[in-house]
Every structure is written in structure tokens, then in C-alpha cells.
Amino acid sequence: MATRLKTGLSDGWRTSLKLTKWVVPIYLVVDLLKQTPVLDRMGAVFAPLMTTFGLPGETAFAFVAAFTLNLYAAIAILVPLELTSWQITQCGLMMGIAHNLLVEGGVLSSTGARGGLLTLCRLLLAACCGWLMYLVRVLSA
Template identity: 40%
Template sequence: MITKDTFVRGSKNGATTVWMLAKIILPVYFVVTVLKHTGLLEYVAIIFAPAMSIFGLPGEAALALVLGNALNIYAALGVISSISLTAKQITILAVMISFSHTLFVETAVTKKIGIGVLPILATRIGLALASGIILNIVL
């Protein structure tokens, strides 16, 4: 049985988590929306479209990959939620980001614990790229 204390603690933890995620996702969503309305997102899309087409993704999806790799998954979610993607494209992007998210922080941690950085980085980025290509073919 759930006690009142458990419910209160769970609610507080849930609210804290929502606030933490909102502080990341909402600003990214806002910036991408501004880029979209100013036409700058179109330029980003045009520049990255050739590379992203290998994965079956539009050029705008490059923002999600860059922010997901540089910052974290939640920044990528902010981008994904603000651009129009099909279920196939969201699946491809999600799998790619799951392999290679938060590279700077996790690489620093990897180095700190004494694991070779280059093999780990190459594996993570390689898996992200390979999974994007394979999923684009299979889905």
C-alpha cells in the first residue's frame, strides 16, 4: 500500500525531475522555433541535407544529433519535438543518439577511470552512424 509519505516524496521527486528536464528542453525548443520562424533553420537544413540523407533524415535533424552528442539526450528531444519528423525518422534519430549522446561528459568520465578514450569514442560514433544507415535501409 502506498502511504501518504511515499506519495508526497514521489510527487516531489517527480516535480523535481520535470523541472530539471523542462530547463533543458524548453529553451532548446524555443531556440529551434525561433530559427524556424526566422528562416535560419532552412539554411541549416540545406547545408546538412546531403549528409543527413544517408540516414533518411532531413537536414534539420542535424541539430538534434549535434545537441544530443554535445549536450545530452534532453537537448536532442527539444529539437526533435520542434521539427516535423515521421515515425521512421524519429526511430532512426533516437537510436543514433542513444549510441552517441553526451560525448564530452562521458568521454571525460571514461578518461578519468582509465579507459582508452579513442576506442570508446570510435565505437560509439561508429555504432551511431552504422545504425542510422542500417535502419534507413531496413525500415
């Protein structure tokens, strides 16, 4: 019992340190950028795409992080954006469907599956779910 507890605490501590290395710096950068016009200008570039889902343009950066890196990086970007609970849920659903696409697409390809096609399907499914959530929010308002 004591060995299991010691192993669990040790593994938990290492995992926490790994996550902290990603989450804290990304959160700080986004929070600092929020204080400047840079994030607003960059968000304006993505606003036409993101308004399709009823999300601000700045959320595009979280999606890029989720698609290419991991969900923890995406969460670190989303937190300082001050989204509504509905928007956070919507982002979570979309990112849950399509996350870490580069690594998982490579793994799928190495198993003989069509990694590129499955990655495209995940992106399309995430977009459809995000758009449907947006419609539900608009129609219920």
C-alpha cells in the same frame, strides 16, 4: 508510505523543473527558427551528411545536442521538425547509442578505459545503425 510518496513527488517535481529549463527554451528557439529561412539555410549545410541516413539536414542540430548535451535537448529540437515516425525512431536509436559523449568519454577515461576510442566506436556504431535503418526503409518501400 507517506514519506516515500512525499519524497517521490518532491524528486519528480525537481526533475520536471530541471527538464523544463532545457526543453522549453530549446523547443521555442527551434520552432521560431523554423518560421525563418535561418533553419533551412543551416540545414542545407548539413543536408549532404544527413541524407546519408535519409534525414533532413536540420536533424544535425539534434545530433549535436544529443552528443554534447543530453537527450532531452535533442528531443526538444526534433519535435518541431515534423519528422516521420520512422525518422524519429531512427534518430532515437542513433542518439541512444551515442549521447552525452563529452561527459561519458571523460568518465570512461577517468576509469582507465580508452574514452576517446570508445567514443569513436559509439559514433561509428550509431552511424552504422542509422544507415542500416535507412536501407531497411528504402528497401521496404
